[in-house]
Amino acid sequence: MNPRGVHDEFRSLMSLAAAGALESAEERRLEQHLSACPACSAEWEGWRALAGGLRRIPTPQPSARLVERTRRLAEAALDEAAEHRWNRTVLIFLLVFSWVLTLLSWPLVRLFSGGLLAMLDMHFERAWYGFAIFTTLTWLAGGVAAAMLSMRQRHARRFA
């Protein structure tokens, strides 16, 4: 490589060196070159000054009013998220509990009202399907109503 090419190569490293983003091997090579080359050394001083200047640009600060308003809104959002998590947990528990209760109730009612033989009734299966479809529809309607109420509540809270 000709001497000018050598200088160009090191100069192309200087911006990253000023940003502290060079690999250690490249950094060492650059340091060695700078100690022996006054022209590149002068160029390097410019990069160092630029990096120093960037670190000293005054920091714009948010107003105390903005910080306070943000804190209040974020606290409300955090509360809402916690409430949402709690509601979800309770809803899942209630759903599982209710389904277990629902599914168990039919055979139990048959067992206690008609004895074990009623369980073997040839019409039992048909009646069981009807019961399951009716229960599913009821649950679906209940779920949709709960979701709509929850959305309305959230909307009202957001614009409160």
Next chain:
Amino acid sequence: MGLEGEVAQLRRGNLDALSQLIARYQNRLYRYLLRLVRDPAEAEDLFQQTWLRVAEKIESFDTRRNFDAWLFTVARHLALDHLRRIRPRSLDEPVADDSGGETGADRLVSQEILPLDRILEIERSGRLAAALQELPVIYREVVSLRFEEEMKIEEIAQVLGAPLSTVKSRLRRSLEQLRASLESRGGAGGWS
């Protein structure tokens, strides 16, 4: 309480931890947003949105990750979405200086007399900040993250969701553009 403790407390819904984290990051986050969008009113709105998003998403934050990088990623996504929506062209085009022509000297009028070095320093910083504002947003943000937020290259790569090589190349180009811009304003070394 340290940063990790505050983040852990926030994940449990502790309101004090939220206040402490806002106080800890308020200047850095606001500065970063301001560098991205350049408009103080927009930066304020995004500052607020960022903390709301943090409150909503903190439960899903992986504590093995770096909180700084996560927070700035949240802010970055909101800011870039905002820029795409409001000023689509601002993502790739430099825009004129919006400092209103105010110089460091103007800002000093009502202040006490400062030593000459301090006055020159403020003026230099003003010119540098103005030149920084003229860079495209992808360059402004790497410069801000590296020099103002003092993030490591690896952390910047996390925030940007980009490889290290991309971060380095953006950093190099942004500094070269910045230097060329300063030299064209005040002559070589006039700002340093």
